[in-house]
Each structure stands twice: as C-alpha cells, then as structure tokens.
Amino acid sequence: MSTFTTVELIGAPTDIGASVRGAGMGPDALRVADIAGTLSRLGFEIVDRGNLAGPATPWTEPANGLRHLDEVVTWNRSVYAAVDHALAAGHLPLLMGGDHCLAVGSISAIAWHARRRGKKLRVLWLDAHSDVNTERTSPSGNIHGMPVACLLGHGPEALSGWSGEAAALEHDAIRFLGIRSVDAEEKAAIRALGLNVFDMRHIDEHGMRTTMTEALQDIDEGTHLHVSFDLDCLDPDYAPGVGTGVRGGPTWREMQLCMEMIADTGRLASLDVVELNPALDVRNRTAEVAVELIESLFGKSTLVR
Template identity: 75%
Template sequence: MTTVSLIGAPTDVGASVRGAGMGPDALRVAGLAEALRAHGFQVIDRGNLSGPPNPWQLPVHGIRHLPEVTAWNRAVFDAVATALAMGHVPLLMGGDHCLAIGSISAVARQCRQEQKNLRVVWLDAHTDVNTEAISPSGNIHGMPVACLLGYGPPDLVGWSGERAALDAGSIDFVGIRSVDADEKQAIRQLGLQVFDMRHIDEHGMRYTMTEVLQDVDENTHIHVSFDLDCLDPIEAPGVGTGVRGGPTYREMQLCMEMIADTGRIGSIDVVEINPALDVRNRTAELAVEFIRSLFGASTLAR
C-alpha cells in the first residue's frame, strides 16, 4: 500500500499577502487525509513544521525575508527527504510557493541517488522565474524556479548536491498567464517549456498534457507543484495573487487525471491557499478534489 506523508508548512514568509500560512489546516478541514484513505492509501499526517514568523519587512538587496525563507525551506527539505527515504509520497501542504525550493531540492537529490529522471509539472498562473535582480517586489514566492535552476541567492541554491536542482528540460509550466517583463526574457534565455493559457486555448488541455508527458517512462519521478492560483479566481477565490482567465474545473481535472494515468507521481506541493480570502473553504475543497484525481480517482475504472 502506498503511504502518503502529509507535511504542513504554515508560513506566508515568501508571499506578498498574508494568509497562506493557514493553508495546511484548511486542507485538513477540507478532508484531505480522509479523501486519500477512502481511495486506498495509507496516510500519515506529520503535523506542521515550525519556523520563524513573518517579519513583514521591506526588501534588502532586492529580496524579502531571506533568512526566514531559508529556515522554512530547510525544514521542508529535511521533512521531504525523510519521507522519500522511507519510500513514502511526500505531500507538502503550504504555505506559499517559495517552499518549493526545499521540497523539489530534496526530490532532486533523491532522484539523483536512485538514478531516476525527474519531471516537474508546475501548475501556476506565474512562472516564478524572477531573481533578486529583476523582481518587482522582492517576494521569494516569485523566485523558486530561478533558485532551483541555480540562479538564486547563494543561501537558496545547491541543496540537491548540484548548483541547479533542475535543468530547463526537467520542468514544464501549465496554465501560465502572468509573467513580468524581465521574466519573459529570462524564460527565453533559459529555454523553458511554458504552456501558457493561449496554448491551452488553441490546443486544449488534452493535447497540452500529451506534450508535457510524452517522454515520461518507467524511470521517471513526476513532481507536481500545484499553486491554486493556477485556477481561475472564479473557481478558487482563496489565493493571494489571483489572475483571471485560468483553466476551468474540467480542464484541471483532465490535467490531473492524465498525470495520474502515467502512474509515476512521486511527490506533490499544494500551495498558496489563502483562507483569509476564501469563501467557506471552497479553494481548499477544490484542492482536495484535484489531489484525489492526481492519485487516480476517476468516474470510471480505467
């Protein structure tokens, strides 16, 4: 029986709006553990990690809260690495998206040790490829991909054993529709594969996910980093940086189901749920539905 380790990281230290630190408990209230158990998984809730409070300070050298972000990500890295070493599927409950630095670095290290190919599917309205040199805000939740590619501050790179936890070909972005001006140039220079909303509008989610998953094989570990602002805010109002025009409920369900069909899902981030901006916990409940699909729930037996 597959064991899923739930790891709560209740912080908004990398975000621009307060509230994402309540995300882990919102997922618990929405019945995440119960939903996975009902689908046949063993679930261990590891509780919430601890870390420094959000000091809510201005940027220093183009970056906000670097010591606090580093501390939270170290805690995430250790917890995810421990779950992977036990053969569990770590499910990080954020918290803001800066936490992907720690989680994906731990996954990348494990994949190198096991000689597996890592594929990250980044579901988000934003590409998060800013650096301290180009970020308009200095918020680190807009920088995790750059850090994972080896272009962040020294405190946040190299945790996987290599300077870059990922290469450009190991990550695919889905649902993108908000990219800062300098980020656009960085994406082009890095050669990143971005399936923005225009691509989904023109080709559909099925074709898009076929492209994303076309070279996944039995030696692939898929990590899904799911920012709830990937969805349209009409569907998911409880996010700090909502952007209109995201995938519909059915498009996101199909995305998750196609990832599940590969049988290669190995680790997950679920981040940026902000209950302070939500309506009756709707966004967390949606997240639970999508996670169920990611773990193989479907209308019919397939």
C-alpha cells in the same frame, strides 16, 4: 494511480515568501476539507506529520532585492528535511503550504533522491506565474516569485545548490502549465533559458488534452514525477482563496483532465500544494476544490480505465 502506498502529509504554515498574509493557514484548511480521509478512501495509508515550525513573518522591506531571506532559508531547510525523511521512508511526500517559495526545499530534496536512485526528475509547475524572477528582476522582492530561478541555479546563493548540484533542475526538466502573468524580465529569462511553458494561449488553442500529452511525453518507468500545484493556476472563479489570483485560468473541468492524465502515467511520486489562502476564501471552497483535484491526481476516475 501512484505506485506509492503511503502518503505523508507535511504542513508548512507560513506566508514567508508571499505578498499578503494568510497562506500560513493553508495546511489546516486542507485538513478541514478532509484531505487525509479522501486519500485514505482511495486506498492509501496516510501519515500526517503535522505542521513544521519556523520563524514568524516579520513583514519587513526587502534587503538587496530579497524579502525575508533568512526566514525563507530556515523554512525551506525544515521542508527539505521533512521531504527527505518521507522519501527515505518510501513514502510519497505531500507538502501542504504555505506559499510557493517552499518548493525550493521540497524539490531540492526530491532532486537529491532522484539522482541517488538513478531516476529522471520531471516537474510539472501548475501556476498562473512562472516564478523565474531573481533579486535583480523582482519588482517586489517576494521570494514566492523566485523558486524556479533558485532551482535552476540562478537565484540567491543562500537558496541555490541544495540538491548537491549547482542546479536542482535542468531547464528541460520542468514544464509550466496555466501561465498567464509573466513580468517583462521573466519573459526574457524564459526565452534565454529555453523553458517549456504551456501558457493559457497554448491551452486555449490546443486544448488541455493535447497540452498534457505534450507535457507528459517523456514520462516513463524511470521517471520521478513531481507536481508543484499553486492554486492560483485555477481561474479565481473556481479558486478565490489565493493571494495573487489572475483571471483567465483553467476551469475546474480542465484542471480535472490535467490531474487525471497525470494520474494515468502512474509516475506521480511527490506533490506540493501551495498558495491556498483561507483568509481570502469563501467558506473553504478553494481548499475543497484542491482536495477534489488532488483526489483525481491520485487516481480517482468516474469509470474503471
């Protein structure tokens, strides 16, 4: 159960960093799936800030290895300001994307607050992809494949250093779960940076319980725990409404255990939910699954534990 009493919903309806259209409809799909009512029934006060505004996606070709850089910066500045405002008010910010490039703004704001409050920041990156490409390595130039590089201080200059430090995250502050699609040059970067990656082979060999015990081992009362939840982390059999689905991900039940174990720490302090694409979904099923998993993340359990 989170120590926060108020959850602030922040919609960022854009596919500015993505490869396909549709992620901009994600925030309202989560609202249709009753994210506010679900969390309210768990006892949280809900503040819905509505949707941020920003530039339309021009769908132009990459320039210098980056697609839509100026628009991505504008959207992330809005996200940064909204997350900063929520944290300053003592609320738990829940960013509803939108694509995963938006994590640059949200986690940069979170890193700034954590440092000011003397908190140790830990980020769980739930994703099929590692998102550590840069403009030099990305095959597509799509910035939703680059937010981790930006947060580690290795991305384009316009998206780095927002937290007041060269890197918003130290390499050991982020743990990846569910990874199963990594570009060749990303593999080299993961090794060079010494990143903690619990890929699908690790989950297959050790199970979700042991994996989560490892991922959460240094979470304590001095930790700000942030979850960046890309819905393509789930197997597409359970979550078809994503732009870049990859077969072989965690099952619904495995993800429930993941969320329940995060909730058990009592340290959840901020959340991104991204890459929900209703245009590719089946009767809003992926949004409904997302809300079920978020409910567990915020403390719902079958029995009193």
